[in-house]
Amino acid sequence: MSRREFVRLLAAAAAARFALGSKAALADADGERLYDIPxxxxxxxxxxxxxxxxxxxxYYREPSVNLGVHGSRGQVPHLVGEALLRHFGVPPRTRQAHALTSLDFEQAARVYGxxxxxxxxxxxxxxxxxxxxxxxxxxxxxxxxxxxxxxxxxxxxxxxxxxxxxxxxxxxxxxxxxxxxxxxxxxxxxxxxxxxxxxxxxxxxxxxxxxxxxxxxxxxxxxxxxxxxxxxxxxxxxxxxxxxxxxxxxxxxxxxxxxxxxxxxxxxxxxxxxxxxxxxxxxxxxxxxxxxxxxxxxxxxxxxxxxxxxxxxxxxxxxxxxxxxxxxxxxxxxxxxxxxxxxxxxxxxxxxxxxxxxxxxxxxxxxGLRAPFREQLDEPLAVTETTLYRRGNFNGSFDQLILDALMRQLDTPIAFSPGFRWGTTVLPGETITMERLLDQTAITYPQVTVSTLTGEQIKAVLEDVADNLFNPDPYYQQGGDMVRVGGLGYALAPEAEMGHRIRDLRLGAEPLRADKTYRVAGWASVAPNVEGEPVWAVVARDLRDRKSITSLKPEQPRLIGMSNNPGLS
CATH class of the missing domain: 3.60.21.10 (Metallo-dependent phosphatases)
Structure with a gap:
């Protein structure tokens, strides 16, 4: 038995255990009641x-991180996981709980489809x-x-x-x-x-x-x-x-x-x-x-x-x-x-x-609409042994996959990827096809770029995006998530004042120097006349080389002042 087959067998067994002997089986049996709406x-x-x-x-995984800060802390819509279920009186381990949260996502997705x-x-x-x-x-x-x-x-x-x-x-x-x-x-x-x-x-x-x-x-x-x-x-x-x-x-x-x-x-x-x-x-x-x-x-x-x-x-x-x-x-x-x-x-x-x-x-x-594109859509690129998702204030695993590909293929120590909230989810054991990759990247300005930025400029970029996400006045928020960052560690204080949220920037073990320049890969520039390969071409090349995604840990900032925040599962 191959490692891949073994992983799939374990996943199937986990799904079965999730359904049997729990409320999930009952919820699945009477799921039709969801659509009997008076x-x-x-x-x-x-x-x-x-x-x-x-x-x-x-498959679509809901966020495990949706931080509310200042007046929105602990308020709708900044509730995730068990906090969301408690607030709305939704029983855990049910079909509705799966729809609304990321709790037990992989097992529940295999049960509920x-x-x-x-x-x-x-x-x-x-x-x-x-x-x-x-x-x-x-x-x-x-x-x-x-x-x-x-x-x-x-x-x-x-x-x-x-x-x-x-x-x-x-x-x-x-x-x-x-x-x-x-x-x-x-x-x-x-x-x-x-x-x-x-x-x-x-x-x-x-x-x-x-x-x-x-x-x-x-x-x-x-x-x-x-x-x-x-x-x-x-x-x-x-x-x-x-x-x-x-x-x-x-x-x-x-x-x-x-x-x-x-x-x-x-x-x-x-x-x-x-x-x-x-x-x-x-x-x-x-x-x-x-x-x-x-x-x-x-x-x-x-x-x-x-x-x-x-x-x-x-x-x-x-x-x-x-x-x-x-x-x-x-x-x-x-x-x-x-x-x-x-x-x-x-x-x-x-x-x-x-x-x-x-x-x-x-x-x-x-x-009929999809028929002309079937061969392109179904092209297999690699198999994942971990859940790939995007959605949350910081890096998701599919975001990390894109960042890693950019850094490898363009030979840069740092990569940025936009904080988009759209993109489908891929379960362990599934093939990452060209369609699944384009679910994450299909935009009309997909060009990949490599820029030379100082440490000071990198911090300014992160501060600007953090203010868009965590500004206490909703009229100054634009509704996306934090820019995804590869290769770079940092701390984040969401409730600090603008310009003081991003701290302790590090490239590996070394502090990022404000006056030093760094090569940074990225994509989706809003500037006109940008030249470069489309991001899906770069990531597809990397996936074909790798063939299998065996482990992937999203790089996350160290959060300051967010303990007990119900927007953090």
Whole structure:
């Protein structure tokens, strides 16, 4: 028996032990009850966000690190693992606990199977809509990016899947990295008259005109419902500005208030913000505007089982966040009386592929879209004997794999990789295919670079990213995670002042010198006209050389002042 076969046998045995003699077996047996959701009220809103172009079911590990600092410490969404389960009253070692946390991830994933997939989403959406006459399906964005086929087709595969799924309203973020021309080509082409692309906060740079409709007004069972769009406000900062040179973004709180008032004046009885701000920003925004009934949030990939109820001068606003990767559908059932939301029920519904049969028409569409790329997608690169994941404030194991490849292939002592939150998970014993690699790297600016930076410059980079992540004011956060660092050790004090969070930088045992220069590999530069190999080519070459990933320990900073933080599992 080979080592690989032995590892797989142990994994199967562990999965069996996890299921037998525990509540997991019972939860699996009655898992269908997850989808028997009682209908309530007269308006149904179905919310999908951050699918990142994953057409097929996948494994996706939730974070074990999602630190809240200052006022957000111990608050939703900065809860992980057992702290999250306790807060929301979710029993441990159940299907729902697996969906929401990284606890016992590998064993639970083998028991409960993969999540998401548009054919399975289609089955669930049809079931929910059959029970909820006239319900609206809204997509919070980050749908056109995150896979090889979305990159190679310039999102055509996702556009066709969204149309087939029956999306009504959408906003965006990574969509804009396809470039303004392509976005408008889709919005004014296949979407026209079918899917409303809304974004009240995207304006022309010259005269400040709306690029997209600020909101869509739809009637549901005689109730006028306004869906206002809030695209990612920091798009030209977090992503290359040259893709959208003639557009400006921003939170635009005052304009949002005017849009809410305009929608109400136009007759809207229920007003929802379809947001790609990130949940911390949404929580602050909800406290500062009036007349908004609910925020259907995305961007930060937070799977939050129940809305946070935020009080403001106009009453209350519900704030939700719907996870990512096609893993959940948010179901908000509303009872609207007169011109206000009277009462509501909310369910964050996990999409387990082994409980929801694939919709045949959607599966046929997906198979056809993927057929021309099958050979490229299925190319085997290496086999992993450890779980590969990305998602958490610091390095995940797939991030570490990328960093190690960059340092080896480009012969640098240090590597940086962006703190992206998208990317699928690979279990021990599985093959890392080209598709799984592109799940982590498929962007329109993938070039690898080697820079010469001083120790002082390296510290400044880390301080800047740390401030984006841990600034006490949510309006100064951009919703990503800490830049992934290879070869470099450091300490981090998240609650310190800007410029003083990064400490004790070391290259091996040696302190990093401020005046010394170091060669640093990286990728995904937002600067224009960057030249270099695409990152997937570099990492694929490294994986082909290695053939097997036997051990991989993500490099993590030493945290200062974070003991007993419930955002740390």
């Amino acid at each position: 209908v309530y009220g007269n308006v149904g809103l179905l919310h999908l966000t951050d699918t990142h172009a994953q057409l097929l079911p996948i 993969k999540v998401g997939g548009y054919a399975h989403l289609a089955t669930l959406v049809k079931r929910l809509r059959a029970a909820r006459k006239g319900s609206l399906l809204v997509d919070g964005g980050d749908s056109w990016q995150g896979s090889a086929t979305a990159l190679w087709t310039r999102a055509q595969d996702m556009v066709e899947a969204q149309l087939a799924l029956g999306v009504d309203v959408m906003t965006g973020h990574w969509e804009f990295t396809l470039g303004a021309e392509r976005v408008l080509e889709i919005v004014d082409g296949p979407f026209k008259g079918r899917i409303d692309f809304v974004a009240q906060n995207v304006k022309t740079a010259d005269f400040g005109d709306d690029v997209f409709a600020p909101y869509a007004l739809r009637e549901v069972n005689g109730v006028a419902v306004a869906i206002i769009g809030q695209a990612f406000p920091y798009t030209p900062i977090a992503n290359p500005r040259h893709f959208v040179p003639d557009w400006t973004f921003g939170i635009r709180e005052d304009e949002l208030q005017r849009t809410i008032d305009a929608a109400r004046k136009a007759g809207a009885q229920l007003v929802a913000l379809l947001s790609h701000n990130g949940m911390d920003v949404d929580l602050k925004l909800a406290a500062r505007v009036r007349g908004l009934d609910v925020i259907l949030g995305g961007h930060t990939h937070d799977a939050v089982p129940q809305p946070v109820v935020v009080r403001n001068a106009g009453g209350v606003t519900l704030v939700t966040n719907g996870g990512s990767s096609g893993k959940f559908v948010g179901v908000l059932d509303c009872e609207v009386r007169g011109a206000r939301l009277h009462s509501w029920r909310y369910h964050l519904v996990p999409v387990f592929a082994n409980l929801l049969p694939a919709d045949s028409a959607m599966q046929a569409l997906i198979d």
